[in-house]
Amino acid sequence: MLQGRRVLLCVTGGVAAYKSAYLARRLVEAGATVRVEMTESALEFVGAQTFAAITGEHPFTALFAADLVSPHTELARWADLVIVAPATGATIGRVANGISEDLVSATIIATTVPVLLAPAMHTEMWEHPATERNLETLRGFGYHIIGPEIGALAGGDSGMGRVAEPEEIVVAAGDILGGEGKGQKVLVTAGGTREPVDPVRYLGNRSSGKMGHAIADAAIRRGYDVTLVTTADLPTHPAAKLIRVETAEEMLAAVAGVEPHVAIMAAAVADFRPKSAAESKIPRADGLPSIELTETPDILASVVQRHPRPFTVGFAAETGGVERAVEKARKKDVDLLVYNDVTEPGSGFGTDTNRVVLIDRSGDTEELPLLAKSEVAERLLDRVAAAIGEQG
Ligand code: PMT
Numbered sequence: 001m002l003q004g005r006r007v008l009l010c011v012t013g014g015v016a017a018y019k020s021a022y023l024a025r026r027l028v029e030a031g032a033t034v035r036v037e038m039t040e041s042a043l044e045f046v047g048a049q050t051f052a053a054i055t056g057e058h059p060f061t062a063l064f065a066a067d068l069v070s071p072h073t074e075l076a077r078w079a080d081l082v083i084v085a086p087a088t089g090a091t092i093g094r095v096a097n098g099i100s101e102d103l104v105s106a107t108i109i110a111t112t113v114p115v116l117l118a119p120a121m122h123t124e125m126w127e128h129p130a131t132e133r134n135l136e137t138l139r140g141f142g143y144h145i146i147g148p149e150i151g152a153l154a155g156g157d158s159g160m161g162r163v164a165e166p167e168e169i170v171v172a173a174g175d176i177l178g179g180e181g182k183g184q185k186v187l188v189t190a191g192g193t194r195e196p197v198d199p200v201r202y203l204g205n206r207s208s209g210k211m212g213h214a215i216a217d218a219a220i221r222r223g224y225d226v227t228l229v230t231t232a233d234l235p236t237h238p239a240a241k242l243i244r245v246e247t248a249e250e251m252l253a254a255v256a257g258v259e260p261h262v263a264i265m266a267a268a269v270a271d272f273r274p275k276s277a278a279e280s281k282i283p284r285a286d287g288l289p290s291i292e293l294t295e296t297p298d299i300l301a302s303v304v305q306r307h308p309r310p311f312t313v314g315f316a317a318e319t320g321g322v323e324r325a326v327e328k329a330r331k332k333d334v335d336l337l338v339y340n341d342v343t344e345p346g347s348g349f350g351t352d353t354n355r356v357v358l359i360d361r362s363g364d365t366e367e368l369p370l371l372a373k374s375e376v377a378e379r380l381l382d383r384v385a386a387a388i389g390e391q392g
Pocket residue numbers: 189190191192206207208209210211212248265266267268269270271296297298299300301313314315316317318340342348349350351
């Protein structure tokens with residue numbers, strides 16, 4: 001489950017930091033892309049170069065002195081999972097109390113992805129009521145906690161407080177990232193098709209691909225096996241199987257080669273294309289050309305007509321009321337239709353946000369507020385997972 005996933009390993013200052021070098025290696029061996037953050041105290045216990053050699057990238061060690069403009073937010077968004085190992089009492093205390101005073105605590109507070117903490121400290125510190133209270137708070141935030149265990153501690157002591165073994169942390173990470181999508185294939189289409197008029201011109205539309213790519217990204221994070229068929233040249237999660245296409249015909253062919261459990265058709269597919277594309281550039285000097293149009297294939301229909309058919313989500317880019325979309329959902333015979341009014345500010349084409357209405361088979365509607373497209377993707381996948389769950 002770690003293949004292709006992005007793991008941010010935060011190493012804080014305890015003697016157990018030496019074990020995190022092995023943890024980094026195990027994560028890399030499991031197929032994850034690993035980046036490392038280290039606190040100042042962690043650097044007292046183990047060198048940054050060790051992690052650089054294992055992960056292929058230099059660790060990030062300061063809030064303000066990295067190659068990135070805003071390391072804590074950029075790394076918080078980059079990761080699929082944040083692991084804090086070892087997690088010292090100080091870091092646990094800072095995060096539980098919202099104190100983002102170093103790179104590690106700021107990143108944990110800035111991230112929205114799952115966080116797995118592997119506490120390590122002396123038994124007396126572990127048993128202190130402040131630690132108990134802080135861990136209770138972190139559990140309340142939904143963070144995952146693994147260990148500690150009984151064993152040898154720093155300075156020849158032994159007792160409760162030894163960090164969980166790297167293998168156990170890797171297994172826990174896989175379980176967390178497994179998500180509801182484990183074993184399920186999702187097909188996502190994204191972007192606007194381009195139908196050639198001649199070698200330099202095309203009929204197209206304003207779809208940027210942001211909506212579809214956000215869905216593919218969110219689906220990967222939930223453990224789905226994702227194929228993304230897209231016309232857009234946007235950053236894509238490394239775990240997604242990417243098929244780049246240009247035209248509706250190419251998109252149809254790519255979609256035909258995928259047998260998903262869930263199909264989410266967010267692409268803006270041209271409804272018409274030039275019947276034939278000119279072989280050379282149509283010269284302006286020849287006067288106004290007459291371009292004969294023909295229909296493109298209905299890709300959504302080709303999916304809906306399959307036996308067995310996947311759970312199918314269509315999108316409706318409309319410029320009118322939701323009623324037309326309810327009718328469209330019925331006609332298109334989709335399991336769920338995502339309606340967006342593309343004339344509304346902040347919605348539809350090219351924006352980072354979208355306001356959508358989810359329409360189910362019985363015509364029931366769920367209106368979502370204006371949200372980041374990444375959040376629309378999460379809410380949509382929640383609905384898909386719930387509906388599939390109900391179908392058994
Ligand atoms: O890419 P962004 O800039 O982020 O913008 C997102 C979006 C506005 C493109 C997206 O949210 C959206 O609405 N996508 C669907 C756009 C569209 O083509 O809507 P439609 O109502 O014309 O098509 C209905 C459905 O049929 C869609 O699922 C579409 O993918 C599908 N279709 C349409 C025509 C066709 N020939 N084949 C199809 O499969």
